[in-house]
Amino acid sequence: MEDRQIVEAVLKGDTRRYADIVERYQQHVANLTYKLCGNRLDVEEVTQQVFVELYMALPRFRFDSKLSSFIYRITVNTVCKMMNKAKRFISADAMENLPEQRSEDLNAQQRIIRDEQLQQLRTAIGHLNDEQRTALVLYTFEDFSYQQIADVMQCSLSKVESLIFRAKKNLAKEVKQ
């Protein structure tokens, strides 16, 4: 069943169909959340919260963009809200949970340095303002084109370019400190 059909069914009152949307996107939301916050407990809690917020936001969804774009936007906003609430961006658990991919041929010292750099980067991403963070995450982590990002954020192409440029500039400044 297409996303649109499921959403229409849910809005008409068949709330059980919402489980199909959750099943379809939950791993994707978890991956995106993990890239942003890196902590296992937060990932599952945030993923759940994203789908509750999506459910509440469904009446506002007008199908002028893909449902997946709408979900990504809610994910980024929810992560930021929960991070601000917790006043932390990464916890000590994250070091244990970082995946081993790409590190088989690195020695332990290099891996620690790499992990630290990535932690710093995650923290720096959390310090960006909402617009810059959304644009950067969609561009870098979800491989969205500038046009797709402009559609999701309902702004111009030039604004998207400017947001990504400034986000990277701010990140570079913060990780160098």
Place this chain on the structure above:
Amino acid sequence: MTLDEQLEQLAAMEYPHRVDVRDAVMQQVESLPIRHLHTAAPSRPLWQRMSAAVAAVATLLLGVGIAMPYLRSYDDEGIAGTMAQLGDYSSWNTVEDIATDPYDYFYDQDI
């Protein structure tokens, strides 16, 4: 590692655990009142609502400020009364009187 390389590394990361929040989500959403699904009014961010409220108050105050002079009553009696307090202005010195000797004029006047 450059910033772009770091971003690429982060982008390549996948959450290493299988997630299944379906039951937990459905338990939460099914307890929500169904009527909210038919609410079409989008909620605006707080800053937008506050800006709208401030703009409304400012417009009201501006409108009252502009309208105030027109709301005061300027009846003839009021104007006449004011002129009476000023005295009989026909006896006021003319410009020529002041011009001949300004110093004497102002020095001699009972002001």
